[in-house]
Amino acid sequence: xxxxxxxxxxxxxxxxxxxxxxxxxxxxxxxxxxxxxxxxxxxxxxxxxxxxxxxxxxxxxxxxxxxxxxxxxxxxxxxxxxxxxxxxxxxxxxxxxxxxxxxxxxxxxxxxxxxxxxxxxxxxxxxxxxxxxxxxxxxxxxxxxxxxxxxxxxxxxxxxxxxxxxxxxxxxxxxxxxxxxxxxxxxxxxxxxxxxxxxxxxxxxxxxxxxxxxxxxxxxxxxxxxxxxxxxxxxxxxxxxxxxxxxxxxxxxxxxxxxxxxxxxxxxxxxxxxxxxxxxxxxxxxxxxxxxxxxxxxxxxxxxxxxxxxxxxxxxxxxxxxxxxxxxxxxxxxxxxxxxxxxxxxxxxxxxxxxxxxxxxxxxxxxxxxxxxxxxxxxxxxxxxxxxxxxxxxxxxxxxxxxxxxxxxxxxxxxxxxxxxxxxxxxxxxxxxxxxxxxxxxxxxxxxxxxxxxxxxxxxxxxxxxxxxxxxxxxxxxxx
Numbered sequence: 001x002x003x004x005x006x007x008x009x010x011x012x013x014x015x016x017x018x019x020x021x022x023x024x025x026x027x028x029x030x031x032x033x034x035x036x037x038x039x040x041x042x043x044x045x046x047x048x049x050x051x052x053x054x055x056x057x058x059x060x061x062x063x064x065x066x067x068x069x070x071x072x073x074x075x076x077x078x079x080x081x082x083x084x085x086x087x088x089x090x091x092x093x094x095x096x097x098x099x100x101x102x103x104x105x106x107x108x109x110x111x112x113x114x115x116x117x118x119x120x121x122x123x124x125x126x127x128x129x130x131x132x133x134x135x136x137x138x139x140x141x142x143x144x145x146x147x148x149x150x151x152x153x154x155x156x157x158x159x160x161x162x163x164x165x166x167x168x169x170x171x172x173x174x175x176x177x178x179x180x181x182x183x184x185x186x187x188x189x190x191x192x193x194x195x196x197x198x199x200x201x202x203x204x205x206x207x208x209x210x211x212x213x214x215x216x217x218x219x220x221x222x223x224x225x226x227x228x229x230x231x232x233x234x235x236x237x238x239x240x241x242x243x244x245x246x247x248x249x250x251x252x253x254x255x256x257x258x259x260x261x262x263x264x265x266x267x268x269x270x271x272x273x274x275x276x277x278x279x280x281x282x283x284x285x286x287x288x289x290x291x292x293x294x295x296x297x298x299x300x301x302x303x304x305x306x307x308x309x310x311x312x313x314x315x316x317x318x319x320x321x322x323x324x325x326x327x328x329x330x331x332x333x334x335x336x337x338x339x340x341x342x343x344x345x346x347x348x349x350x351x352x353x354x355x356x357x358x359x360x361x362x363x364x365x366x367x368x369x370x371x372x373x374x375x376x377x378x379x380x381x382x383x384x385x386x387x388x389x390x391x392x393x394x395x396x397x398x399x400x401x402x403x404x405x406x407x408x409x410x411x412x413x414x415x416x417x418x419x420x421x422x423x424x425x426x427x428x429x430x431x432x433x434x435x436x437x438x439x440x441x442x443x444x445x446x447x448x449x450x451x452x453x454x455x456x457x458x459x460x461x462x463x464x465x466x467x468x469x470x471x472x473x474x475x476x477x478x479x480x
Contacts, residue, residue, distance in 0.1 A: 031159035045245030069136035154185035250327030294339035296467035
């Protein structure tokens with residue numbers, strides 16, 4: 001009975017989490033396409049560069065305590081409030097630092113406009129302190145429907161503001177205000193839906209308990225976020241904001257897919273894994289299902305993006321963004337491995353082994369830093385290509401601890417996902433060849449998408465791919 005109830009909660013959570021991420025990122029994707037047409041690559045790159053500093057700041061505010069609240073088996077109001085008080089204090093300190101360092105950052109990149117934009121966007125750190133605890137409360141109770149509603153409203157509301165400002169000629173401020181109001185609306189709607197409300201019931205003891213586990217997660221998140229965004233920082237400095245805009249657009253498409261499914265898996269599976277942490281066989285079974293099913297979905301999406309990249313960019317972003325196509329294809333290869341990364345790392349977190357999580361991040365980033373340093377003299381495309389290579393290598397690093405913890409080695413994991421990988425590669429070749437048979441960007445893209453879906457689904461049925469039938473049964477059961 002417990003396992004059936006957990007399965008229902010996990011499936012419901014995944015459904016709402018995918019709906020949230022898919023709907024939210026779908027809206028944001030549409031908004032970003034409209035803004036890309038209204039703004040120049042340089043303006044887009046400038047705001048994306050500023051957002052890197054905000055993203056890094058949010059790691060301090062939102063990471064660590066959030067995961068601790070989810071992983072801890074029993075929590076009360078003092079746990080939530082203590083986490084909020086510490087996060088808000090961190091947000092205040094970081095805001096002061098960013099406020100006074102904004103002129104130096106603007107001078108470093110030769111962009112005086114960075115100063116007011118960075119100071120305004122830094123206010124979102126305070127929103128993040130509230131959202132962090134609200135999200136933890138939602139995750140613990142698996143009330144992902146509320147988070148879905150809040151995220152969709154925030155994406156739509158902020159998107160409307162951004163597009164209207166762009167139409168009025170506000171330039172980069174349009175994109176900046178879209179980012180600002182997304183965080184504000186998300187916090188406000190979650191508050192309205194009564195997920196959790198801030199209070200000042202602070203407990204040093206509770207904060208210490210959360211910190212003892214969470215600091216390792218915070219450091220791991222900081223290392224990962226800094227390194228993930230270091231490409232943007234390097235590109236913005238060595239090249240220019242226009243090239244940063246090309247890179248961010250190339251990253252946008254595969255990230256939309258990977259973040260949607262990856263975040264859904266991460267948000268739902270961590271509390272699910274944590275609830276079963278005393279039953280290692282049960283956790284192993286859930287990790288395997290997560291890896292196999294998510295890879296079955298992500299591999300063909302990334303392979304399809306590689307095949308349709310050029311006509312898609314022409315149609316959606318116009319010819320001024322064609323330089324991003326090679327980067328888009330390389331980044332698809334990098335993001336394709338995310339299902340393996342996320343499932344392995346969440347299992348380690350759920351088992352309470354945050355020290356292993358931290359060690360893995362240090363090892364992976366050391367490997368990646370070496371690759372980045374080597375690639376810089378050879379240009380931006382080599383930088384992105386080596387990122388794809390290192391992301392593949394890191395799948396083995398992330399999987400290594402689970403050979404001992406769960407008796408689920410990286411060779412077993414890659415054997416499990418190999419059928420999906422092989423079928424996706426074949427589909428990519430077929431879809432890519434379609435462009436040589438027809439003329440017209442819209443017609444080409446439409447036929448490529450239809451061909452890819454029919455090929456992948458048809459051969460999944462023909463070769464009896466287990467994940468295909470599992471998803472069919474799952475959808476059928478959810479419809480009852």
